[in-house]
Amino acid sequence: MNASELKVEAARAALAHVGDGMRLGIGTGSTAEAFVRLLAEKVAGGLTVIGVPTSERTAALCLEVGVPLSTLDDTPELDLTIDGADEIDPDLSLIKGGGGALLREKIVAAASHRMIVIADASKIVDTLGRFPLPIEVNKFGLRATELAIAAAAENLGLSGPVALRMTGAAPFVTDGGHFILDASFGRIPDTRALSNALHAIPGVVEHGLFIGLASAAIVAGSDGIKTVHAR
Numbered sequence: 001m002n003a004s005e006l007k008v009e010a011a012r013a014a015l016a017h018v019g020d021g022m023r024l025g026i027g028t029g030s031t032a033e034a035f036v037r038l039l040a041e042k043v044a045g046g047l048t049v050i051g052v053p054t055s056e057r058t059a060a061l062c063l064e065v066g067v068p069l070s071t072l073d074d075t076p077e078l079d080l081t082i083d084g085a086d087e088i089d090p091d092l093s094l095i096k097g098g099g100g101a102l103l104r105e106k107i108v109a110a111a112s113h114r115m116i117v118i119a120d121a122s123k124i125v126d127t128l129g130r131f132p133l134p135i136e137v138n139k140f141g142l143r144a145t146e147l148a149i150a151a152a153a154e155n156l157g158l159s160g161p162v163a164l165r166m167t168g169a170a171p172f173v174t175d176g177g178h179f180i181l182d183a184s185f186g187r188i189p190d191t192r193a194l195s196n197a198l199h200a201i202p203g204v205v206e207h208g209l210f211i212g213l214a215s216a217a218i219v220a221g222s223d224g225i226k227t228v229h230a231r
């Protein structure tokens with residue numbers, strides 16, 4: 001099976017955790033999209049759920065395939081969020097934001113009683129940081145924020161390019177109207193320290209380190225599906 005097929009298998013396995021009447025956070029990315037399409041089949045078959053999407057892109061897909069939606073304002077407490085990830089470590093800390101939706105993804109995950117991550121096995125790492133860390137920043141003072149991020153990283157012994165994410169010739173703009181800086185710091189031994197340091201920078205809106213949010217990860221590999229639970 002290729003990575004796309006494995007993503008579908010992980011998404012299919014996650015459906016077993018969705019019960020009738022649930023309020024569901026719905027993630028962003030290709031794995032989450034596979035989940036939405038499978039969920040829509042269940043909804044067509046009579047399953048009742050209400051979804052809160054983590055991006056405009058996911059909202060559009062849900063509307064297209066018939067998954068009923070709410071907003072986090074109308075449904076501020078969720079039973080379960082299903083979302084993908086760019087990296088997953090053994091503690092179920094994550095890097096997310098490859099699709100640019102990290103802010104809403106984190107808000108939705110934090111509003112959920114449980115978060116289940118779905119992924120193909122290539123996303124599993126020993127230590128987070130192979131995937132560049134997405135950092136969502138306010139447009140104002142971009143250069144100053146970039147310098148502050150580099151300085152904060154250096155204090156923690158981390159360094160590497162911090163690149164403004166582009167879509168063609170223009171900067172990528174998130175659903176919240178912000179920019180994304182992708183920080184290639186390499187391995188991040190102390191994710192909590194980096195998280196705190198980034199949160200202390202005024203121009204940083206949010207970052208893609210998800211620590212203590214995932215309750216389980218459903219990972220599909222060539223040897224089958226494994227479910228890893230948070231310790």
Ligand SMILES: O=C(CO)[C@H](O)[C@H](O)COP(=O)(O)O
Binds near residue numbers: 083085086097098102
């Ligand atoms: O965090 C995300 C979007 O912001 C995605 O969950 C992450 O990028 C994984 O994407 P995919 O399922 O396409 O591999």
